[in-house]
Amino acid sequence: MADLQSPLGVTFIPGNHGNAAGGTGVTLQERKGISLVQVTAWNNTISTVLTAIGSATGVIIQNTPGSGRVAGEKSVFGFAPGRFMVVGATPDLEQRLRAAISTDLGTVIALTHGRTIFRISGEQVEWVLAKLFAIDFSEHAFPVGAGRATLHHDIHALIQRIDSQTFDIYVFRTFARSFWLTLGHAAEEVGYLVE
Amino acid sequence: MIIKCPYCGPRDVIEFTYQGDATRTRPNPASTDQDTWNAYVYDRSNPAKSHREFWLHGGGCRQHLVVTRDISTHIISSVVYARDYIHAGGK
Numbered sequence: 001m002a003d004l005q006s007p008l009g010v011t012f013i014p015g016n017h018g019n020a021a022g023g024t025g026v027t028l029q030e031r032k033g034i035s036l037v038q039v040t041a042w043n044n045t046i047s048t049v050l051t052a053i054g055s056a057t058g059v060i061i062q063n064t065p066g067s068g069r070v071a072g073e074k075s076v077f078g079f080a081p082g083r084f085m086v087v088g089a090t091p092d093l094e095q096r097l098r099a100a101i102s103t104d105l106g107t108v109i110a111l112t113h114g115r116t117i118f119r120i121s122g123e124q125v126e127w128v129l130a131k132l133f134a135i136d137f138s139e140h141a142f143p144v145g146a147g148r149a150t151l152h153h154d155i156h157a158l159i160q161r162i163d164s165q166t167f168d169i170y171v172f173r174t175f176a177r178s179f180w181l182t183l184g185h186a187a188e189e190v191g192y193l194v195e
Numbered sequence: 196m197i198i199k200c201p202y203c204g205p206r207d208v209i210e211f212t213y214q215g216d217a218t219r220t221r222p223n224p225a226s227t228d229q230d231t232w233n234a235y236v237y238d239r240s241n242p243a244k245s246h247r248e249f250w251l252h253g254g255g256c257r258q259h260l261v262v263t264r265d266i267s268t269h270i271i272s273s274v275v276y277a278r279d280y281i282h283a284g285g286k
Contacts, residue, residue, distance in 0.1 A: 065202045065204075066202070079256065080202060080255075134210075149203065
């Protein structure tokens with residue numbers, strides 16, 4: 001399979017940007033070397049599929065809306081009934097899931113080459129993201145590990161909370177450069193660091 | 196208007212697409228009664244009170260929903276998955 005190239009190109013400029021007097025409100029990163037697989041269960045196999053995901057990844061989540069977990073580079077979260085995003089740093093993630101999930105249980109779709117993952121972290125992360133998405137980012141409404149499916153200017157995005165001040169945002173790869181620029185504009189006010 | 200999706204929680208109406216009146220009953224596909232089909236396709240009661248509607252949460256979990264909404268006030272009293280609504284006999 002072809003090596004994955006960053007879609008950001010010349011727009012990826014490491015260093016400090018925006019409001020210098022404001023310090024570094026958030027840090028922006030593109031997560032690289034990550035495998036991304038969507039697993040969809042049939043209506044009557046959701047619990048079995050979650051068990052299979054657990055056996056393939058070591059990450060077990062509950063069958064409740066938007067629930068998820070983060071374990072180092074690995075994470076799993078639900079974003080619709082019976083639909084789960086499985087993320088890991090191992091290239092064989094898709095094969096492990098396919099071995100654990102037959103078509104009797106559900107479907108496995110590799111999205112590694114179709115999505116770009118941005119990590120945004122820092123004290124001002126909720127403030128910056130609230131400019132872009134019409135959902136509640138406070139921790140009581142969006143707990144650590146949880147996933148959300150929502151829109152940014154009518155374009156689909158997935159978001160997972162990694163810790164109290166860190167989120168991963170999954171956007172379509174063809175939309176990634178535009179979204180990256182928008183993310184930078186939103187963060188200018190608080191000052192941001194690109195790593 | 197905020198719609199409380201059973202999966203995603205409260206979301207702005209911009210994430211949803213209206214998909215029509217959920218109170219209609221589709222005629223028997225074998226029926227050739229033109230009046231029956233005309234009423235199904237075109238006739239709407241448009242009541243100024245509580246009403247059941249199909250909505251698609253295309254900007255979130257992509258589930259079809261049945262929303263019970265007061266058309267005159269936009270107050271929403273119920274949101275359920277459309278599949279649950281249909282399996283319950285459309286009640």
